[in-house]
Amino acid sequence: MNIKLSMSDRLIVGISNLLLGAAVLVVLVPLLYVVFASFMEPTALLNKGISFHAADWSIEGYKRILTNDAMIQGFVNAVFYSAAFAAVTVAISVFAGYPLSVDGFAGHRFFMTLFVITMFFGGGLIPTYLVVKNLGMLDTVWAVIIPGAVSVWNIILARTFFKGIPKELNEAAKVDGASDLLLFFRIILPLSKPIMFVLALYAFVGQWNSYFDAMIYLENPKLYPLQLVLRSILIQNQVAPGMIGDQLAMAEMKRLSEIIKYAAIVISSLPLLIMYPFFQKYFEKGVMVGSLK
Amino acid sequence: MQGSSRIRKSKLDYIRRNPFLYLLLAPAVILTIIFKYVPMYGAIIAFKDFNPSKGIWGSEWVGLKHFVKFLTAPNFEVIFMNTLKLSFYGLLLGFPVPVLLALMLNQLRRAGVKKNIQLVLYAPNFISVVVIVGMLFIFFSPVGPINALITSITGAPVKFMSDPDYFRTVYILSGIWQGAGWASIIYVAALANVDPELHNAATLDGANLMQRIRHIDLPTIKPVMAIVFILGAGGIMAIGFEKAFLMQTALNLPASEIIPTYVYKVGLQSGNYAYSSAVGLFNSAINVILLILVNFIVKKLNEGEGLY
Numbered sequence: 100m101n102i103k104l105s106m107s108d109r110l111i112v113g114i115s116n117l118l119l120g121a122a123v124l125v126v127l128v129p130l131l132y133v134v135f136a137s138f139m140e141p142t143a144l145l146n147k148g149i150s151f152h153a154a155d156w157s158i159e160g161y162k163r164i165l166t167n168d169a170m171i172q173g174f175v176n177a178v179f180y181s182a183a184f185a186a187v188t189v190a191i192s193v194f195a196g197y198p199l200s201v202d203g204f205a206g207h208r209f210f211m212t213l214f215v216i217t218m219f220f221g222g223g224l225i226p227t228y229l230v231v232k233n234l235g236m237l238d239t240v241w242a243v244i245i246p247g248a249v250s251v252w253n254i255i256l257a258r259t260f261f262k263g264i265p266k267e268l269n270e271a272a273k274v275d276g277a278s279d280l281l282l283f284f285r286i287i288l289p290l291s292k293p294i295m296f297v298l299a300l301y302a303f304v305g306q307w308n309s310y311f312d313a314m315i316y317l318e319n320p321k322l323y324p325l326q327l328v329l330r331s332i333l334i335q336n337q338v339a340p341g342m343i344g345d346q347l348a349m350a351e352m353k354r355l356s357e358i359i360k361y362a363a364i365v366i367s368s369l370p371l372l373i374m375y376p377f378f379q380k381y382f383e384k385g386v387m388v389g390s391l392k
Numbered sequence: 393m394q395g396s397s398r399i400r401k402s403k404l405d406y407i408r409r410n411p412f413l414y415l416l417l418a419p420a421v422i423l424t425i426i427f428k429y430v431p432m433y434g435a436i437i438a439f440k441d442f443n444p445s446k447g448i449w450g451s452e453w454v455g456l457k458h459f460v461k462f463l464t465a466p467n468f469e470v471i472f473m474n475t476l477k478l479s480f481y482g483l484l485l486g487f488p489v490p491v492l493l494a495l496m497l498n499q500l501r502r503a504g505v506k507k508n509i510q511l512v513l514y515a516p517n518f519i520s521v522v523v524i525v526g527m528l529f530i531f532f533s534p535v536g537p538i539n540a541l542i543t544s545i546t547g548a549p550v551k552f553m554s555d556p557d558y559f560r561t562v563y564i565l566s567g568i569w570q571g572a573g574w575a576s577i578i579y580v581a582a583l584a585n586v587d588p589e590l591h592n593a594a595t596l597d598g599a600n601l602m603q604r605i606r607h608i609d610l611p612t613i614k615p616v617m618a619i620v621f622i623l624g625a626g627g628i629m630a631i632g633f634e635k636a637f638l639m640q641t642a643l644n645l646p647a648s649e650i651i652p653t654y655v656y657k658v659g660l661q662s663g664n665y666a667y668s669s670a671v672g673l674f675n676s677a678i679n680v681i682l683l684i685l686v687n688f689i690v691k692k693l694n695e696g697e698g699l700y
Binding site: 371 | 398402405407410412413414416418419420421423424426427428429430431432434436437447448493495496497498499500509511512513514516518519520521522523526527528530531535537539540569573577579581602613628632634638655656658660665668669672673674676680683
């Protein structure tokens with residue numbers, strides 16, 4: 100676009116750019132503050148705020164966080180839950196999306212209705228909890244992975260993708276005598292790597308950042324995902340024993356708790372924040388395909 | 393009759409010829425029935441005095457007892473209004489921001505700059521709600537950095553996180569901080585599809601920037617705005633339990649107790665399953681009514697274009 104702008108137009112663009120600059124600062128400053136604060140010596144942070152004197156820096160917070168058993172366990176659990184959840188939900192979505200994309204699939208309307216109704220109606224928290232409980236899934240890994248594994252949204256995304264695959268490909272394979280099974284696993288699945296990747300990213304990030312299901316379904320702290328451990332540190336102010344030695348006074352505990360929090364935030368959020376720019380176009384693709392329906 | 397039986401026969405035939413397709417669909421269907429439809433059936437405990445030993449079916453039918461109990465409870469009005477206000481103000485304040493961001497981003501000429509700004513604005517979307525609320529507690533604590541600034545000017549800290557008066561403001565503004573950038577994606581993409589020739593022609597006709605935004609850009613994104621608005625309004629009562637729950641403190645309860653947090657407390661913490669299910673069901677019912685109502689209004693205002 101090479102449109103000539105008048106003076107007043109240029110003024111408006113200038114104001115708009117200033118506002119955008121302000122928005123960038125509003126987003127960036129708190130994030131940078133957390134990162135800098137996590138490397139500060141606690142007393143210096145309290146008295147001076149962020150400082151750039153090497154003498155005021157410390158990695159104490161990270162030492163405490165990285166040697167904390169609950170944190171490490173939570174991290175390992177979160178990696179496992181997120182990967183397992185992504186694998187299960189991608190498989191289910193792709194499997195279900197394919198038949199629904201086939202022309203003339205008998206029962207198409209019935210199954211779509213069955214799925215779409217659940218986007219608007221639900222049994223609610225307690226009835227769902229009772230089902231999970233009655234299945235004996237409470238306090239097991241399954242409770243975190245299985246109840247939320249079917250996402251109607253993901254099924255629709257997968258179906259939309261499959262509809263975009265040229266039909267000639269199917270027909271050629273059928274003429275060659277390939278069975279449905281062969282067709283799906285040999286031709287369709289390899290072609291659907293992009294959509295599987297997008298779905299897996301969303302599922303992984305979603306599971307990594309969630310705490311609610313784990314909070315209501317899990318009792319055993321050994322099974323806690325990272326977000327639940329973070330909740331106890333950041334929100335319930337429970338600095339786990341072992342993170343600060345028993346012999347240390349309350350004052351020391353107070354002194355350290357702030358930078359432990361900052362370090363915990365950085366350690367838990369950094370993996371996603373570093374990873375996401377590389378995958379930005381896939382995340383955007385997910386939003387776009389979804390809005391097209 | 394003959395026709396329909398023929399169709400049924402051909403369907404059965406289709407299923408017999410393509411069992412594999414149904415096998416693929418089976419996991420999703422089975423899990424949906426177990427974790428979505430069985431709970432819908434289970435929601436009838438809202439009309440019963442649920443006794444775990446008798447099960448859902450065997451428990452005694454009490455009709456609307458639990459609903460009446462909730463509607464006449466002394467805290468009903470507060471909780472109901474809290475839920476409504478939090479969502480309503482959230483939608484009112486949160487809805488225009490992504491549109492504004494997209495319109496402003498659309499004015500940027502250099503693709504590289506635009507991309508980097510988007511990169512920053514999208515980032516908070518990838519931070520977990522636990523971390524966001526954790527950051528709120530740190531930043532807005534009486535001894536936190538924000539209050540350090542305020543204290544140096546006014547001499548007294550503001551109790552952002554414990555004063556009920558600030559709960560909604562902090563909740564909504566932090567929600568915009570986290571979500572507005574990401575929510576602008578869909579508008580940015582719609583604007584990118586506008587034919588530049590349209591802008592050129594308008595400029596030749598003497599249209600200034602504001603006129604072009606009003607008559608070219610806004611109409612382009614209007615259908616998307618309608619859908620986003622309806623979905624947002626339909627979700628009014630389905631407001632995020634997760635963040636409100638984390639932000640709740642004993643002191644800000646007068647503003648932070650909303651229906652979903654109440655359901656959780658009465659149901660899972662106090663074990664009052666039936667009553668809590670009734671409250672949850674009441675909430676969903678309001679939600680569906682709102683969705684239909686808002687869709688109807690938007691359809692009227694938007695030349696017949698609604699969600700359905």
